[in-house]
Amino acid sequence: MIRFCLLTVFASASLLSARAFAQGQEVTPIKVNLPPSPSFAASNIPTQYPTGELSVLGLRKMTDKYMDKDVKVKAYLTEIYECPAELRKCNDELSDKTKQEKKKAMKKGGDALTQNVQVDRGGCRPCDQPHFFMADAPNTKKERSLLIADYPVKDWDTGDPKPLEAKVGQQYVVTGTFSINSMTGFAASNGLLIHKKLEDMQGKTLAEGNAVLPPEAQTIRLEGQAAEQVGWAKHQKDGLVAGKKKGDKGVPGGATR
Secondary structure: OOOHHHHHHHHHHHHHHHHHHHOOOOOOOOOOOOOOOOOOOOOOOOOOOOOOEEOOHHHHHHHHHHOOOEEEEEEEEEEOOOOOOHHHHHHHHHHHHHHHHHHHHHHHHHHHHHHOOOOOOOOOOOOOOOEEOOOEOOOOOOHHEEEEEEOOOOOOOOOOOOOOOOOOOOOOOOOOEEEOOOOOEEEEEEEEEEEEEEEEOOEEEEOOOOOOOOOOHHOOOOOOOOEEEHHHHHOOOOOOOOOEEOOOOOOOOOOOO
16 A cells, blocks of 8 residues: 555656646747659650750660661750860970971981881870760769760861860750760760761751761761761862861861870
């Protein structure tokens, strides 16, 4: 009986203590309005646009259908490769040295004319070939973007340097051959484009042709459309482009060092 009373007293004391601690200011329940969880499904990206261009998603979804074929893709420009200034400088210096050695060989004559000029690179690696990246969304990381390889860096008519005048974050239409790798060593397991033409959304051509493809391989051949000549085939006159013959290393559009 005494034990029961003691238990009752302790229980009552505990309840009173708990009530005492709970008599502070009541906290109003906080309602958190969180945005819906982002959906990473690509349902809002069409496989093909009403105007006929493929999206990057659509191209990759139908890899087997378009592999090694010319395609037209509408996407956002996410990055343009630029050779680092220090690397470009050392390549320019290396080029000057090579030219000087060639001049010395010409003065010597004889066997020196047929020998390859070897200049120590001194740890100076070549710049990467011209390329840029495009994707279905402007903020896509480079690793998920589509690589477009080997666009021309010189004007086909004058031979003068021609930088790519395009802005990152804007949408463009690019035409090229869908492939796993390019002649210059670029490779992508989910595919890349070998450049043939870049246009803005108003249809203005910003770049055409390819820096390294042979002239006869630079014609655009889209399924169901007439072939379109670009690069050498479009600009050549009497077998010359900017005064240079087919196969000349100095031909406009040629690859950089």
